[in-house]
Amino acid sequence: MLIVKKFGGTSVANKERIMNVARRCTEDYKAGHDVVVVLSAMGKYTDELIAMAEDINEKPPRRELDMLLTLGEQMSVALMAMALDTLKVPAISLNAFQVSMHTTSVHGNARLKRIDTERIQRELENRKIVVVTGFQGVNKYDDYTTLGRGGSDTTAVALAAALHADVCEIFTDVDGVYTADPRLVPTARKLSEISYDEMLDLATLGAGVLHNRSVELAKKYGVPLVVRSSLNNSEGTVVKEEPTVERMLISGVALDTKAVRIAVIGLQDVPGTAFKLFDVLAKRNINVDVILQSIGRNGTKDISFTVDDKDLDEAIAALDENRQRLGYKELQSDRNIAKLSIVGAGMMSNPGVAARMFESLYNENVNINMISTSEIRVTVLINEQDGVKAMNAVHDAFKLAD
Amino acid sequence: MLIVKKFGGTSVANKERIMNVARRCTEDYKAGHDVVVVLSAMGKYTDELIAMAEDINEKPPRRELDMLLTLGEQMSVALMAMALDTLKVPAISLNAFQVSMHTTSVHGNARLKRIDTERIQRELENRKIVVVTGFQGVNKYDDYTTLGRGGSDTTAVALAAALHADVCEIFTDVDGVYTADPRLVPTARKLSEISYDEMLDLATLGAGVLHNRSVELAKKYGVPLVVRSSLNNSEGTVVKEEPTVERMLISGVALDTKAVRIAVIGLQDVPGTAFKLFDVLAKRNINVDVILQSIGRNGTKDISFTVDDKDLDEAIAALDENRQRLGYKELQSDRNIAKLSIVGAGMMSNPGVAARMFESLYNENVNINMISTSEIRVTVLINEQDGVKAMNAVHDAFKLAD
Numbered sequence: 001m002l003i004v005k006k007f008g009g010t011s012v013a014n015k016e017r018i019m020n021v022a023r024r025c026t027e028d029y030k031a032g033h034d035v036v037v038v039l040s041a042m043g044k045y046t047d048e049l050i051a052m053a054e055d056i057n058e059k060p061p062r063r064e065l066d067m068l069l070t071l072g073e074q075m076s077v078a079l080m081a082m083a084l085d086t087l088k089v090p091a092i093s094l095n096a097f098q099v100s101m102h103t104t105s106v107h108g109n110a111r112l113k114r115i116d117t118e119r120i121q122r123e124l125e126n127r128k129i130v131v132v133t134g135f136q137g138v139n140k141y142d143d144y145t146t147l148g149r150g151g152s153d154t155t156a157v158a159l160a161a162a163l164h165a166d167v168c169e170i171f172t173d174v175d176g177v178y179t180a181d182p183r184l185v186p187t188a189r190k191l192s193e194i195s196y197d198e199m200l201d202l203a204t205l206g207a208g209v210l211h212n213r214s215v216e217l218a219k220k221y222g223v224p225l226v227v228r229s230s231l232n233n234s235e236g237t238v239v240k241e242e243p244t245v246e247r248m249l250i251s252g253v254a255l256d257t258k259a260v261r262i263a264v265i266g267l268q269d270v271p272g273t274a275f276k277l278f279d280v281l282a283k284r285n286i287n288v289d290v291i292l293q294s295i296g297r298n299g300t301k302d303i304s305f306t307v308d309d310k311d312l313d314e315a316i317a318a319l320d321e322n323r324q325r326l327g328y329k330e331l332q333s334d335r336n337i338a339k340l341s342i343v344g345a346g347m348m349s350n351p352g353v354a355a356r357m358f359e360s361l362y363n364e365n366v367n368i369n370m371i372s373t374s375e376i377r378v379t380v381l382i383n384e385q386d387g388v389k390a391m392n393a394v395h396d397a398f399k400l401a402d
Numbered sequence: 403m404l405i406v407k408k409f410g411g412t413s414v415a416n417k418e419r420i421m422n423v424a425r426r427c428t429e430d431y432k433a434g435h436d437v438v439v440v441l442s443a444m445g446k447y448t449d450e451l452i453a454m455a456e457d458i459n460e461k462p463p464r465r466e467l468d469m470l471l472t473l474g475e476q477m478s479v480a481l482m483a484m485a486l487d488t489l490k491v492p493a494i495s496l497n498a499f500q501v502s503m504h505t506t507s508v509h510g511n512a513r514l515k516r517i518d519t520e521r522i523q524r525e526l527e528n529r530k531i532v533v534v535t536g537f538q539g540v541n542k543y544d545d546y547t548t549l550g551r552g553g554s555d556t557t558a559v560a561l562a563a564a565l566h567a568d569v570c571e572i573f574t575d576v577d578g579v580y581t582a583d584p585r586l587v588p589t590a591r592k593l594s595e596i597s598y599d600e601m602l603d604l605a606t607l608g609a610g611v612l613h614n615r616s617v618e619l620a621k622k623y624g625v626p627l628v629v630r631s632s633l634n635n636s637e638g639t640v641v642k643e644e645p646t647v648e649r650m651l652i653s654g655v656a657l658d659t660k661a662v663r664i665a666v667i668g669l670q671d672v673p674g675t676a677f678k679l680f681d682v683l684a685k686r687n688i689n690v691d692v693i694l695q696s697i698g699r700n701g702t703k704d705i706s707f708t709v710d711d712k713d714l715d716e717a718i719a720a721l722d723e724n725r726q727r728l729g730y731k732e733l734q735s736d737r738n739i740a741k742l743s744i745v746g747a748g749m750m751s752n753p754g755v756a757a758r759m760f761e762s763l764y765n766e767n768v769n770i771n772m773i774s775t776s777e778i779r780v781t782v783l784i785n786e787q788d789g790v791k792a793m794n795a796v797h798d799a800f801k802l803a804d
Contacts, residue, residue: 015457015458018458052481053480053481055417056417056420056421056481056484056485056488057484057485057487057488058488060484060487061483061484063494064480064483064484064494064495065480065484067476067480067483068476068480068484071473071476071477074469074470074472074473075470075473077469078455078466078469078470079454079455079470081463081466081469082455082458082462082467082470083458083459085459085462085463085466086458086459092465092466093466097499097544098545119544142499142521
């Protein structure tokens with residue numbers, strides 16, 4: 001069996017953890033499997049490199065920043081190969097040049113285009129554990145690129161696809177995908193399986209276990225993913241096309257308290273208003289989530305939407321600059337909101353799901369501000385202080401507990 | 403004019419020094435020259451990386467150690483390109499892969515075989531300052547190698563040769579080559595010019611300004627070298643084939659207190675004894691310097707030689723292990739010695755040079771233990787405590803002061 005294992009920065013943050021990961025990789029190797037390990041930079045090292053760069057240049061050129069940031073993973077893989085050597089297991093570390101991880105040209109947010117597998121396959125045939133840098137690539141100019149958020153997960157899945165690996169294991173600090181965040185919902189239960197689509201909605205909605213880019217890629221190439229803990233040996237959650245276990249109505253409940261709401265009041269009710277508004281934000285690379293349009297007074301309309309709280313200031317500034325062109329009366333913003341979502345492929349054939357969610361919120365006296373739905377998801381906007389109570393209520397209503 | 407500039411680790415040890423080097427490179431660029439900058443790792447960063455490796459693996463595999471060590475120079479060049487950007491000068495950093503610095507396969511002590519110049523030349527044509535990693539290369543397996551001691555100097559000279567640069571400037575913490583170490587000989591004078599051969603003997607003899615590999619390479623390809631200070635703008639010393647200034651009898655006096663003497667007493671006086679002895683040391687990669695053979699008692703002979711003090715323990719161990727085969731009576735070692743040398747192409751046509759050196763030592767009551775000479779060099783072994791006194795006496799005897 002060919003296994004791709006990905007460990008994040010926390011799992012390789014110091015000598016002890018590196019040795020721990022090395023021992024872990026050795027088990028599968030000794031059982032006769034081929035093992036490829038994808039690593040992120042150690043602990044907070046990427047942040048330290050960014051700080052070092054910004055100390056010299058407030059706006060470091062992205063090309064040079066990528067040149068600097070790729071050091072992080074190269075350090076991890078070299079140290080891991082040395083750790084494996086102490087365990088008498090042959091290992092070799094490879095960076096983006098040595099593998100040949102071809103990406104698009106854009107720095108800081110490149111996309112993988114093609115991975116050469118020749119070198120990795122040769123090393124596997126020599127019975128080595130191959131330790132590969134995550135997060136980084138090389139563009140057509142032979143310059144380093146980085147993949148942006150969730151980059152190492154993406155590297156691991158793409159490698160698994162290119163190598164036709166039997167499984168891609170993503171090791172994290174939780175031991176799988178839960179029906180809800182166990183820190184907030186004590187009765188939350190670990191799922192043994194979940195579909196790519198459900199996982200995508202959970203990833204997007206802030207469950208935070210896997211980045212959606214990697215899930216999309218896994219879905220596209222049918223790579224079986226397993227989300228496992230790097231701290232214990234429990235089985236984790238398998239993410240695949242069609243879970244074989246009995247399908248539940250709902251797979252999970254996700255709470256996102258980072259969303260903020262912006263309301264644009266008194267827009268003219270003419271065609272093109274919404275386009276102009278969201279075009280202004282798209283040009284600044286601001287992701288807009290739940291959108292609600294309502295009729296205002298005197299032939300005007302109001303548009304509300306949510307953005308990530310880190311984008312709030314820039315969104316307000318962008319709208320302010322374009323006030324004339326957009327022709328609105330007033331801007332309001334509200335940080336005191338949370339996004340509560342239920343996700344489940346089962347709801348496609350069960351029309352009562354949304355109603356059951358709303359009922360459980362009503363029973364807890366939780367007010368719903370906005371509603372948004374997709375085929376396998378219902379999202380409501382509520383006040384932030386109701387978040388945990390609402391999450392538990394919905395979790396109970398769908399009998400997700402053990 | 404195309405100028406290759408090399409700065410060592412001390413010159414880029416922190417933000418202020420990096421900015422200082424950046425400003426310096428900008429001057430030649432703004433005067434219309436093409437500038438290639440070769441950098442070492444910052445300050446003690448290479449030592450830190452080695453410590454990090456040895457903390458995980460007492461004997462890290464050399465291939466993986468090189469993978470780790472190359473991070474040092476890549477960090478330097480990325481930060482330097484960012485620093486140049488703040489000065490509004492277009493710059494680009496390149497590592498050994500991006501340039502294509504082809505080396506032999508051996509890790510930790512590789513030799514440069516070929517440097518591709520295409521990428522560098524293209525960037526120079528785009529009027530960029532090109533910042534290149536010293537010390538590192540890539541072997542035919544696409545693995546990182548490092549060049550060993552003096553590696554960055556070697557990279558700079560090799561690059562200058564490959565690019566047909568007009569000059570290769572080596573920046574150090576001294577402002578040129580002196581007739582003697584100014585810290586030990588207050589009257590020492592800076593040389594404006596010196597020949598490759600003289601510089602080679604000075605480099606080998608511990609003057610410490612330039613590594614001999616880089617001088618050999620410069621001589622082979624006729625690359626004009628300039629040794630300059632990174633701290634001030636003084637003119638430095640030009641190293642070239644035929645100095646144009648009036649040739650002095652002696653160019654400099656060098657003192658090396660790191661040498662230790664080993665005496666092998668009571669060897670059998672038969673053919674092959676010396677071969678066997680030095681073969682044992684060569685197999686351990688121990689460099690032997692001054693050698694003296696003398697007749698002992700009862701048909702035996704004694705052989706004395708010097709090695710670097712870091713090699714003393716291993717040399718003694720190697721000789722001990724082979725005692726049977728070499729058939730000697732006793733080993734002695736002496737740390738309390740110093741090697742004093744005079745170097746000068748002028749002595750080739752002046753037979754009285756060695757005698758004048760010995761006379762000046764006799765006048766100071768300095769005992770000479772061993773003597774070794776080459777065409778342009780005379781070396782004597784003296785007691786370490788006489789070192790500075792003897793150096794000054796010889797420096798005076800040849801009127802090297804201003």
